[in-house]
Amino acid sequence: MTARPRPLFLGLVPLPERQAVARALRTETVGGLFLLASAVAALVWANSPWSAAYEQLRDLHFGIPALGLELSVEHWTADGLLTVFFLVAGIELKRELVVGELRAPATAALPVIAALCGMAVPAALYAATATVGGGSTGGWAVPMATDIAFALAVLAVLSTHLPAALRAFLLTLAVVDDLGAILIIAVFFTSDLNLWALAGACAGLVAFYSLQRLRVRGWWWYVPLGVAIWALMYNSGVHATVAGVAMGLILRTIRERDEKASPASLVAHLLHPFSAAVAVPLFALFAAGVSISGSALGAVFTSPEPLGVVIGLVLGKTLGIFAGTYLAARFTRAQLNPDLAWADVLGLSMLAGIGFTVALLIGELAFPGAAVQEHVKAAVLVGSLTAALLAALLLRRRNAVYRRLYEQENLDEDADGVPDIYQRDGLSGSGPTSPTAADPTENHDSPRG
Template sequence: MISQVRSELTRYLRTETVGGAILLIAAATALLWVNSPWGDSYFTMTETVLPIAPLHLDLTLADWTKDGLLAIFFFVAGLELKRELVVGELADPKRAALPIIAALGGVATPALIAFVVGFGTDGMDRGWAIPVATDIAFALAVLAMTGSRIPASARVFLLSLAVVDDLVAIVLIAVLFTSAVSLLWLLAAAACFGGWALAQHRRISSPVIYVPLALIAWYALHEAGIHPTLAGVGLGLLTRVRPDEREDQAPATRLEHLIQPISAGLCVPLFALFASGVPLDGKVFGQLFTDRLSLAIILGLLLGKTIGIFGISWLAIRLGIAERPADLGHRDMFALSVLGAIGFTVSLLVAELALADVGDGSAVELAKAAVLVTSMAASLIGSALLLRRGRVHRARHEARALQPEE
């Protein structure tokens, strides 16, 4: 079982790393497109309505990527969270303590900084949640490209931290962005969740059962007034992660193999393409470092994440509450904490949800620009630190190899 879990973790990391690279290409494409002479065509594309008349779903292409495709991403996140909680790193309380504590510190500190810096500005009653999430795909891609010489425990720590981090972000989305709830539709969604759990319990494997349940659950939450991406998380958490004696793989493993490449290689990059198109003119750059909204996001992400993750981790280790991952030093932990400041996918989603009704839409664009600029800064700083730490680890490895055996 342990070797199988490690194999799945390796596969997950590899897929997310490739997906992270595609995500960066998609985001860069959106930025170049919207700031080119053909920028108007970008907005024409994103604002094109693709309606499903019988269901009264008059959503733009951008909304479909945000509400629809990200539900698939959150489903994979739910599957991974369930696996980590049951048979993975988070199943062992001793090993789970540090990434859980670090994740909570990495959520609370950015939220506090953003709230204090942006207090009183329009949209900050919910906008403080923008810098709380770490982007799994982006952060793992940077770690894979620049931290190959860092011990493997770094990847496990970063993944576990990001999974818990995303869970908290999901809860915040459910709480902050749900106003009026339709009880009837909520009951319909609950019935779908119950049907999914029952089918899992009865060991039913036919997609004829699961696909309609997933689609109806998504639609029911949409109509209930709850962000429909939460359907993905709920269904992921209800999926079995332990195989029976007659099964080669658990249902969660089979679904991850099938869906994760689609999520990492298509769904998240498409969301990035539709969400990252921010005009970066002189006015926006001027506001980035003067407007309190953007400063709240920048300081919340870059300082809040780094201080929150590293500070609470250091304190937990010093107090004996948690153990530092094998072969990692405090400087390694600091470099990983900087990567935690990469808040892309979920941060962009929260920015759109929190600031959609603020002003003429310029607040959303400014918030997105702040997330993009800060995420790129965190990736560059984190990469430099990881490269330096990689040289240190390589030197230590070579020194040990030259020592004569006793």
């Protein structure tokens, strides 16, 4: 009896999955550059002679007081615009669960275990640092998230040529991270719960689900309902971004025969550019404006809470993801792609220590006090920058290998629209070889929704 072949880890990504990942990452990369520019602008503005104008604009309130929606500009960007970001994240998570890396337990095991370890270890290191230093352990969730847009912006600036498998693995890590972050926000950062408003939000989500199951089309049904769900969720005491993830998970990812695209694909196509280029950069503009004076930077390394954030992002993320991936590969007997090395996984683990957007959001929720919150925000910036620099050093050293693999993956000598590597016999992990291979989320023959 022949032995079963060992599964290949970080091997050739199936063509439809690679195409879907490429589309998602292309938008995230452009958005990441906007995000990077917004963060720099916020820091420059907040530390310039015009810092008072920055604070006045950030704290300017407007809205509808009768509906409990008179918020500051900062809160509108955090509770409003970031809902769009989490809506897109929910759609991406649904796609991964239905047709992506998370569909099959065997392929989902490695990225899920890696992501869970990449959340648990930073939280544990933060808690240990804060406890030893006599600080608050309330910020344990701050260093848990990965900012995929910022990470891709770093890769774009470095001009690296990561193979598709590494990019897909990074995206899957970030998707699981986003789910973990929203669950943490919903469970641990909910206060003054309004059960009537929460019941109304849940009823709205049931109506949203019913419209999807009944195949009701037309934005005029969903936009007012979505806004109502968001407003009710905000007034319930649960963070409003939870509404975005919930609606993203409800949207259908499989199109009907008479549809050009599934509802999830249409919404993602419309909102992903807005989320990446407008919503998240605006949030960064009003969340990243912290003092970078000597005393503020000194507090990052002398106060237990911000120090725990830096250690969690830089050391915790790296150790958690790398150790989780290595142990999961050993447990599942997965064989690392012979063209890659564990140093590549280590570099990717360091890159995941960039926790900018969601880390800033959780920092605001965990530390409502102005002084500690500013120091924690500064720690998020310092930790993310340190992780980016360390990852850059390691990944740049391997860029010659990445460039060779990238060129092999994209070589198309017969100009038929399909890379030649997908048309060779005997390659494991190869996908459809037709140049018109459909987006897997558009497969109307699938029973999944």
